[in-house]
Amino acid sequence: MSEIVGKVRGSRQLAVYSVARAEHLERLALRNENGNSQVLLYGSEYYDWDSAKQKELPAYRKGLAFAVFAIILGDPRSVEINEPANLPALPRAIALVSAIRTSNYLLAWSGSRSRTRIVCYALENVHPRSSALRKWNALTGGKLPPGPFAWLVLRLVRLVLSQIDRIAFGSPESMELYGAIATRRGLPRQHRLILELPNDCNCSADTPEKPQMIFVGQFSERKGLPILLETWEQIRLKAPGQFKYVLIGIGSLEKQATLWAEDRSDVSIYVDPARSVIHRELRRSKVLYLLSQSTDHWQEQIGLPISEGLAHDCFIVATSGTGLASWLRLNHQLVVPEDIAPADLADQVINKMTAEWVGEPLYSLPNMHSREAANEWLHAPHSNSTTNIFDGKVEASFEEKS
Missing domain, CATH: 3.40.50.2000 (Glycogen Phosphorylase B;)
Incomplete structure (x- = not known):
């Protein structure tokens, strides 16, 4: 003391x-x-x-x-x-x-x-x-x-x-x-x-066989987990076998996330893992999602997962409520309305995944x-x-x- x-x-x-x-x-x-x-x-x-x-x-x-x-x-x-x-x-x-x-x-x-x-x-x-x-x-x-x-x-x-x-x-x-x-x-x-x-984060990880999509954050309504799972299901139907999906987090919808992942061999889930696991999976991923849903008393400020996704060269798919929405649009990331239909979002993501950005991110980050x-x-x-x-x-x- x-x-x-x-x-x-x-x-x-x-x-x-x-x-x-x-x-x-x-x-x-x-x-x-x-x-x-x-x-x-x-x-x-x-x-x-x-x-x-x-x-x-x-x-x-x-x-x-x-x-x-x-x-x-x-x-x-x-x-x-x-x-x-x-x-x-x-x-x-x-x-x-x-x-x-x-x-x-x-x-x-x-x-x-x-x-x-x-x-x-x-x-x-x-x-x-x-x-x-x-x-x-x-x-x-x-x-x-x-x-x-x-x-x-x-x-x-x-x-x-x-x-x-x-x-x-x-x-x-x-x-x-x-x-x-x-x-x-x-x-x-x-x-x-x-x-x-x-x-930029200086961590490293091996490259997966298939492009990987990731969600990191609270398993909750306001972090958009339900619409995320529906969107990923649409992508799986429209582009079968092309991508891998990773869920990382903890929260009130943990059971829903776990059950959805258990039935799908191309989905991995980590509940409240160590930071080293989060860094590894972010570095492996091509796309990070944060589909935040605003309420009368809450709106996404920035979204730490967005920040961490950018630090690991991920393409960002986010809803318009985040405080980084304008910057994301200016830097060619995908910013969508909060009420977008999962099927429409899936189409936009699949189109982006076939574009030139897949190799390198389209944004520059500060040195500090x-x-x-x-x-x-x-x-x-x-x-x-x-x-x-x-x-x-x-x-x-x-x-x-x-």
Whole structure:
């Protein structure tokens, strides 16, 4: 315990999340390899969590009180919090902002500690008022008017947003949303759009005998599993024996996915496998699918499977809800309406599979993952020190948006 306290207090960069997932560990490892002393504190773990990797890194599952005291007693130059429109994490964000501002105020006179910056990376694309209305109706069964609760939530989101020193947006939709949420003061003066794109993954794998299609993610309605299985069935009927199909994930429709795979020799399924298996199957694959289905209270932000598919040179088949839809279209990937008929989608995919792109991807990726570029800028001592993600060089040419 004392060793953990020492590492946290000695860190100049803190990331405090409500929920952490495997990609956070990968980014944390990269940042510390590059000489950045960053510590991750989190409240709970996502289903894809890698416990073995976590033990190798300064990533600790700790309560809110620990995080608050780490900020007050330590000397962090920057603290990254969950974005304000992430309502489940809003109470934690309010507490952290309060602790940082109070600590800055009380210690400023002594000159013994530098001011701690509050930074944030944002991807949310659903208005917090909509999310608050849904939450209230679920809690009360629709028996009490939701207006006052939604009003309070929106003002708390604005309060946290107004206290953020530096914010990076991973999609145009997220930047537009926060622009609409912000009061007349507008967005934080130091803000930047850094479209979330991966760099190439350097993993390798053998090439399968047949072109392989893959799905990675939650086995659920909103991730489009039912329409995916119908589409793959249509492809199997229209192009029998030409492709191999791989399902990787976990979720509420796991039984449906398993039963469908068991009856078909050209289909493989991996339930909650190791990251090495995911990398291997992605590298073997030609096409990655993420057919997300938006609801009244949810829309795909980016889609981690899309990012990982791009990093492994996959052709992407996605629905129009993802925040990368415009980029995917511009880079010759297949973006379709969410209500597309499986038979029509199957025809489009088969046509694409016979096109010239099969040998090489039709897009170029940055040399640095844009999330890491965002980290470089968020935690940099000066806001005019930023990273060009297409050549990996740190430049001092950024002009803050006002």
